[in-house]
Amino acid sequence: MKKMRNFLFLLSVVAVMLLTGCESVQSGHKGVEISWGGETNMQVVHPEGLNMGIHWLWDDLVEYDVREKTITEKFEFNDRNNMKTPVAVSIDYKLDGLKANVIHSSIGKEQLDAKIMTTLSSAAKQVIPQYSASELNLSKRDSAETQILAILVKEFPAFFVSCSRVRITDVDIPQGIADAAEATAKQAELNKLALSKGQEAENNYKAAEWDAKTKDVLSQPAMLKLKELEIEMTWAQKGVSKYGTNNVFGATSGILLNR
Numbered sequence: 001m002k003k004m005r006n007f008l009f010l011l012s013v014v015a016v017m018l019l020t021g022c023e024s025v026q027s028g029h030k031g032v033e034i035s036w037g038g039e040t041n042m043q044v045v046h047p048e049g050l051n052m053g054i055h056w057l058w059d060d061l062v063e064y065d066v067r068e069k070t071i072t073e074k075f076e077f078n079d080r081n082n083m084k085t086p087v088a089v090s091i092d093y094k095l096d097g098l099k100a101n102v103i104h105s106s107i108g109k110e111q112l113d114a115k116i117m118t119t120l121s122s123a124a125k126q127v128i129p130q131y132s133a134s135e136l137n138l139s140k141r142d143s144a145e146t147q148i149l150a151i152l153v154k155e156f157p158a159f160f161v162s163c164s165r166v167r168i169t170d171v172d173i174p175q176g177i178a179d180a181a182e183a184t185a186k187q188a189e190l191n192k193l194a195l196s197k198g199q200e201a202e203n204n205y206k207a208a209e210w211d212a213k214t215k216d217v218l219s220q221p222a223m224l225k226l227k228e229l230e231i232e233m234t235w236a237q238k239g240v241s242k243y244g245t246n247n248v249f250g251a252t253s254g255i256l257l258n259r
Contacts, residue, residue: 022052022056023050023061024050025046025048028065029063029067031046031062031063032063032064033059033061034061036059041101045099046061064103064109066097066100071091072088073120074086075088075124079132080129085136087171090167090168092165095161096160103159122151127144133172136171145167
């Protein structure tokens with residue numbers, strides 16, 4: 001009876017160890033086994049799914065995403081016309097899953113990402129200055145993409161990465177052209193404002209000049225005499241003297257005539 005209890009106890013311990021001694025690898029990933037002392041197991045790359053083994057009680061598992069991924073980076077280079085041109089470059093790339101342990105041992109996760117970005121930047125820097133911004137936007141974008149891809153296809157295998165596609169997703173207006181366009185627009189506004197102010201000043205001057213001439217004419221004796229005659233004609237049209245009706249000059253029956 002005692003032996004049976006010991007056997008059951010031992011069986012339970014083994015079961016617990018088997019259940020806890022396992023590691024899982026996510027879909028689309030590969031697992032790299034790292035020993036308790038930090039050594040990379042160069043004999044095996046673990047596939048996705050559950051990996052059993054008592055050694056997982058002390059060993060670790062590092063996962064590498066081996067699916068095709070896309071990254072987009074923005075750069076600023078001088079184009080063929082020596083104008084600073086912002087460019088966005090996108091690449092599709094993939095790690096060699098069968099070399100995940102080699103990548104981990106010789107490069108490491110963080111350094112791998114840095115190598116990918118450095119190589120992409122270098123390739124773009126070699127190609128972009130060969131073209132003008134307008135060419136990259138209109139007629140020669142495909143040519144530039146092909147050149148960058150050729151460089152990456154050659155360089156990436158050194159760290160067990162392949163590149164399947166390069167796209168120049170955006171080419172902004174060069175800073176020099178943007179500055180010139182902004183300056184032109186501002187100058188046009190200033191010119192328009194100056195023209196408006198000049199026209200206003202000219203109109204004010206003409207109005208003042210006309211007012212002065214009018215006052216000068218009205219102040220002349222001839223003008224005053226004309227005004228006097230206009231008044232006399234008005235009274236005459238009414239049949240009344242300009243001197244009124246109750247006097248010797250305008251009355252129809254004046255006091256001196258005794259009528």
